[in-house]
Amino acid sequence: MKYMLLVCGDDTNDASDMAPVEPWVEELGDRGVRLHGHRLALPADAVTVRVRSGEVLRSDGPFAETKEYVAGFDILECDSLDEAVRAAAKHPVATIGAMEVRPFWEDEDAEREIRGLDAELTDAARERDAERITACYAPDAETSHLAHGHKTLEDLMAGATGPLVREVLESRLHTDESIAFGHALVRLRTDRERVLRVTTGYRDTGLRWSIVHEHTTEVQS
Template sequence: MKYMLLVCGDDTADASGMAPVEPWVEELSARRGVLLHGHRLRPPADAVTVRVRDGEVLRTDGPFAETKEYVAGYDILECDSLEEALEAAARHPVATIGAMEVRAFWDDEDTEGDIRRLDAELTAAGRERDFDRAMACYAPDAEVFHPVSGLEQRGVEALRKAEEVWFSTLSGPVEREVLEFRVRADESIAFSHALVRMRVTPVGGDALDTTARVTTGYRLTGDRWLIVHQHTSVALDSTVPGAAGS
């Protein structure tokens, strides 16, 4: 389960004796794989508070409440239990002079399932030669390394043109079989590493079969995951490259 640690500083506390945060970050991220990401926040004096009353937008410089304790930053952990998250919070250096608020994320999300369904859309789109369906899986600013041209396609329209050219050299559908698929995700960014088998038939040629390694980056846009980066590579002795979007 994922937990948010709200790092609460105290502007009346003496931080001169506080231990550095870097060892805590290194231990939880590099050694234990618990810390997904985190960041400091600008001080409350730089905050802007927005309220809407009777349709009018009210803007106030400063925090929404005046208090000696304030949120100085955040960290997102992935732990097996609340006790593990509390243990990590207790070891944070700021806990010695301020406070750590530990809150669990709602657990009704299925990020990996959403990404696997997006990948299944690419498989179905290739089989049906449906460009609109395939391009709907990509963000407008997606950057994709297209193995046919050997060039990076920037933007979904450039990718569409490259795919249309590639499909014009084929007869029949693109058969795509995912042999291996691994996903790593946080709240807004995800990556997958896949081993994909491609079977295609060039116009006037014999059927060809090859396997490609596909690395894909995703971004959560609204409530939907979209592909923002994709790189497909094949073995040097392969005769047919896999399609972009594979």
Template sequence: MKYMLLVCGDDTADDSGMTPVEPWVEDLGDRNVRLHGHRLARPADAVTVRVRGGEVLRSDGPFAETKEYVAGYDILECDTLEEAVEAAARHPVATIGAMEVRPFWPMDDEEEGEPEIRALDAELTDAARERDVDRIVACYAPDVEAFHFTTGLEAHGIDAFRKAMEGVFASVTGPVIREVLEFRVRVDESIAFGHALVRLRGTLAGGEPLDDVLRVTTGYRNAGLRWQIVHEHVSVAAVNGEEGS
């Protein structure tokens, strides 16, 4: 189960004797307990936003004036609450401030993201068969970074990616059959990573057959209510012990 660990500092506390946090981060990261986290700027840099009667009210500073404040956060994945509490107790800030351990709201399997990502991959298969560049591009984020073996170049951003896809389809005639031979995906709250073997079949513009097995590594980002591809690296999979590129 995932837990949010809120690291609460105290303006009146003396942190001169506090041990460094890096060993804690490294240890929990090595054990796959700490998934990610970050420090936050000081409360003086916060902006509090309220809407009253349709008017946006903005005030500089934190929601509540207090000597204690949230200095950072960590996302933990633990089997039990007791394990999360033990990890929180080992955090250096626990000796001068406080650590709030809060479970994530429980989600069922349909909310975890994997079904949506597999549906996104199926959309790529359908769009390739229809040679629909617009549908393919819609699966990618505006700031996508992609490398494709056919061009040998990296595409930085959605415009460059669209141009690369148009070049790919210009090199083939008729439908492109995309067959997913293997697909593994690991989903976190807002990011996911996929590893796939994909077979592409079709006919090149010169009449020669296209039949390649590709290794595809994909990074996904949760863009609000849908997932998009933000990183993609495609290479020719190993054939007879040799890896293509």
């Protein structure tokens, strides 16, 4: 399960004797526990945005005036909350500030959603539905085989003399919080049969996953 670790600093505490953070980052990274993270700028650089009666209200500074502030974040993948707490306790900032450990929503399943996107491509190909295929891609997607976008898809549908069949032979997927990469072998049968090696990049837009990059090469028999 994934956890967000909020690194909370405190201006009133002396950080001069705090241990360096790099060994903690390297250790958890090597173990595959820390997936991502970064420092944040100081609260003085924050901008707080509110919308009231349709008007955007912007104010410089943090949401709340306090000596404690979020100085950075880390995304952890742990088997349990206890494991995440133990990892947080080893963070050097825990000795002078505080670490807030918060689990991600349990109903989020990036791999299931992405594989559902791949199934949608297969179904849309069978139905020769270029619009459904295009909907799987982000508007700014970069692809090696759809360089002309919707028109190329329509030409593919119209030019196929036999059934259009897409079959995933092999598939490997690596997911992170908002991006994912997939590697697959795909058999495509139109007027002839081809086996394609497909490398795909996905992005979570906040509402759904979309394909943002796809590179396809034909496997020579």
